[in-house]
Amino acid sequence: xxxxxxxxxxxxxxxxFQLFVIDVIDLGTYSSFFTPLIFSYVIFKRKxxxxxxxxxxxxxxxxxxxxxxxxxxxxxxxxxxxVTFLRSRILNLISAREDFDDNIELNLFNIGxxxxxxxxGVVLFFHHALFYLVEQFSFVHLFSLLSKALVNSIFALAxxxxxxxxxxxxx
Amino acid sequence: xxxxxxxxxxxxxxxxxLFLEFIAISFLFSWKNTYHHSTYISSSNFITxxxxxxxxxxxxxxxxxxxxxxxxxxxxxxxxxxxxxxxxLGKNFVKSGDSLFVKAFKFQEATIIQSQFKFSENHIxxxxxxxxxxxTEMGFKGTKGxxxxxxxxxxxxxxxxxxxxxxxxxxVIHNASNxxxxxxxxxxxxxxxxxxxxxxxxxxxVNLNDLFTTTGSDGIFxxxxxxxxxxxxxxDQEAQKKVITIELxxxxxxxxxxxxxxxxxxxxxxxxxxxx
Numbered sequence: 162x163x164x165x166x167x168x169x170x171x172x173x174x175x176x177x178f179q180l181f182v183i184d185v186i187d188l189g190t191y192s193s194f195f196t197p198l199i200f201s202y203v204i205f206k207r208k209x210x211x212x213x214x215x216x217x218x219x220x221x222x223x224x225x226x227x228x229x230x231x232x233x234x235x236x237x238x239x240x241x242x243x244v245t246f247l248r249s250r251i252l253n254l255i256s257a258r259e260d261f262d263d264n265i266e267l268n269l270f271n272i273g274x275x276x277x278x279x280x281x282g283v284v285l286f287f288h289h290a291l292f293y294l295v296e297q298f299s300f301v302h303l304f305s306l307l308s309k310a311l312v313n314s315i316f317a318l319a320x321x322x323x324x325x326x327x328x329x330x331x332x
Numbered sequence: 333x334x335x336x337x338x339x340x341x342x343x344x345x346x347x348x349x350l351f352l353e354f355i356a357i358s359f360l361f362s363w364k365n366t367y368h369h370s371t372y373i374s375s376s377n378f379i380t381x382x383x384x385x386x387x388x389x390x391x392x393x394x395x396x397x398x399x400x401x402x403x404x405x406x407x408x409x410x411x412x413x414x415x416x417x418x419x420x421l422g423k424n425f426v427k428s429g430d431s432l433f434v435k436a437f438k439f440q441e442a443t444i445i446q447s448q449f450k451f452s453e454n455h456i457x458x459x460x461x462x463x464x465x466x467x468t469e470m471g472f473k474g475t476k477g478x479x480x481x482x483x484x485x486x487x488x489x490x491x492x493x494x495x496x497x498x499x500x501x502x503x504v505i506h507n508a509s510n511x512x513x514x515x516x517x518x519x520x521x522x523x524x525x526x527x528x529x530x531x532x533x534x535x536x537x538v539n540l541n542d543l544f545t546t547t548g549s550d551g552i553f554x555x556x557x558x559x560x561x562x563x564x565x566x567x568d569q570e571a572q573k574k575v576i577t578i579e580l581x582x583x584x585x586x587x588x589x590x591x592x593x594x595x596x597x598x599x600x601x602x603x604x605x606x607x608x
Contacts (some may be wrong), residue, residue, distance in 0.1 A: 180385055181435060184448065184450075187449070187450075187585040190523055190525070192449065192523070192524065193450050193451075193523065193587070195450075196402035196450055196451065199494075213345040213348075213349070214344075214345065214348055215350055216344075217349055217352055218352075221352050221355075221356070224356070228359075229377070229380050230380050230383070230384075231448065231451075231455070232448075232453075232455040232457075232491060233451075233453050233455075234359045234360070235356050235357065235359030235360030235361070235362075236360055236453070238352075238356035238359065238360075239353055239356035239357050239359075239360055240355055240510075242349060242352050242353050243353065246345075246346075246349045293452075295360075295452065295455060296452045296519075297452050297519045297520055298519075299519070299520075302489075302520035302521075305520060306520070
């Protein structure tokens, strides 16, 4: 039970940071290169033994909350659902099955810095690229879209590592 | 039958995913295709707008000097206009209640409690709603130029579709040459400082820093409200048109107050346009 409370705290905390800190930072012309999406962490960090059904419902709720605050209903839900569904496939692609234990949370201190960077780098880039693609709804500016996704996923990774050191390091 | 159940069991994750994704995508398209989507799943609903209001209450204190400056600037501008007008008309010649001087436009002050500027779909939330007489398809003007159009209203709040959203379209006029053009904001090309104007004829003489203003033809805004200044001119030889990039007068990363514009004569205007 305490576990599910922990998830709720993470959702509230990350949403707060996303909406009230990241979204309002103004970097002039380069503002579109600082729109990292960090709330997906609450889904990517879930244990491997979590069922896909549970993850999908969780993703739907988180996506809905973000959408309703940003007034883009459907956008974040659809992208987050797709990334959630593909999470286990991506995990299988980048590592052998026995690399991760089934019952640990996938945070920095449980899986090690190299695998952390690799796993989160790939899923975050995937999430950002899909998000910008659905947001723009065209392939016209594909290069700027991909560079935007790359820069923003690096920012997101940096912010998440900072959060790991603040909230997860004592375990 | 048994095989069917086994099949469903085997692909239950995929089916469940497709089911949720279908709901999400139908949300997405119903929102993209109509401006009048449900009030309850937009940011003007009770819960989210209350949260944005708290946030605004906290950080409006940090912006007080900026808000003050914006209002003072606008005040000075209006005073100048008012004084010039009195000299031009002469008080004695205007009969009060003259039907020529029916007040077409009314302005209602509103505070911007949430504004987005760095996405491809930007929205603005203001703290006036239907109990203040706000309706959809009213204009929203900042202290310097136009900001957008009201698209969704709840009791105490309203959503504004700003110029920096690809769904926003408006006809604008080039002041120096009186040519009409179409204002739009293109994803991936324009950022929050710029917008694009199409359909200016190629023979119109447009210079850098020329001002574009509203036409008043759609009945949402009065005419002559500033929109932006020319920063780039391209020629489309094939269509014999000019494609002009303007810098918007309003800085969308730094807007705090604005005015909802109500046109009392708009229904009359639409009626006449229908009969054409």
